[in-house]
Amino acid sequence: MTASGGSSADGKKSLSDLAPLEAVFFDVDGTLCDSDPLHLYAFQVLLQEIGFNNGVPITEEFFIQNIAGTHNDHIAEFLFPTDIPRGLKFIEDKEAMFQRLASEKLEAINGLYKVKKWIEDHGLKRAAVxxxxxxxxxxxxDKLGLSEFFDTVVIGGECEHAKPHPDPYLKALEVLKVSKDHTFIFEDSVSGIRAGVAAGMPVVGLTTRNPEDVLMKANPTFLIKDYDDPKLLAALEELDKKGGSAENAA
Structure with a gap:
């Protein structure tokens, strides 16, 4: 792939191939905000309280490999394979703790509001998935001030299958009545990237917390550090040159 997201030797669709662009989809955790440290802290505290792993706090590596980007039902089953109801109750407690932390400490990924403005200026539809x-x-x-920005919020647990299955992204296409051939996705996890790729859309991966080599195995179009990354800015500029958005092309 080229640094600007142009056509690649492996045949991946580039962002400029999507012109005229109709929509942009975003994951939430780790994509809109650097929330994984808050999730990790909540898991560490609550798992330590119940003596998980002999009372030794789970590591960030364990979190990335087994928890990040995974649906809560699967996390409950993974952590408590012999007592799923206990696992589900634990997840409820963890979500409550995370919500308290997020209310105080949640911050947007660097450059997010610039991309938000670009999307608004181009009249694109947008979904959180x-x-x-x-x-x-x-x-x-809401804490990020994006409640009015998104046209819809698709919850994986409300679909037949959550990520890494494509169902949530396919539902977003259906709800917004847009084409996968004119839509791309921002994601930060292997699970999320796989879901987007399986749904037939280019995925821009953010290296917020997950290692680049791990994310690349999920086949993103390209990776960026944050929304100020020159690779992304060059790709959006290239997209503009080829026709930008459906609104601008009309």
Whole structure:
């Protein structure tokens, strides 16, 4: 792939191939905001309280490999394979703790509001597509001042299958009545990137917390550090040159 997201040797669709652009989809955790440290802290505290892993706090590596980007039902099953009801209750307590932390400490990924303005200026449709529970997702979106920005919020747990299955992104296409051939996605996890790719859309991966080599295995179009990354800015400029948005092309 080229640094600007142009056509690549492996045949991946570039952002400029999407012109005229109709929509942009965003994951929430780790994509709109650097929330993983808050999730990790909540898991560490609550798991330590119940003596998980002999009372030794889970590591960030364990969190990335087994928890980040995964639907809560699967996390409960993974942590408590012999007592799923206990696992689900634990997840409820963890979400409550995370919500308290997020209310105080949540911050947007660098450059997010510049991309928000670019999307608004181009008249694009936008969806938040997340595996987070609805109350948690809505809290984060509200804290970031994005409640009015998104046309819809798609919750993975309300689809037949959550990420890494494509269902949540396919639902977003259906709800907004846009084409996968004119839409791209921002994601930060292997699970999310796989879901977007499986739904047939280019995915720009953010290296917020997950290692680049791990994310690349999920086949993103390209990776960026944050929304100020020159690779993204060059790709959006290239997209503009090829026709920008459906609104501008009309």
């Amino acid at each position: 997340t595996n987070a529970p609805k109350p948690t997702a809505e809290l984060m979106i």
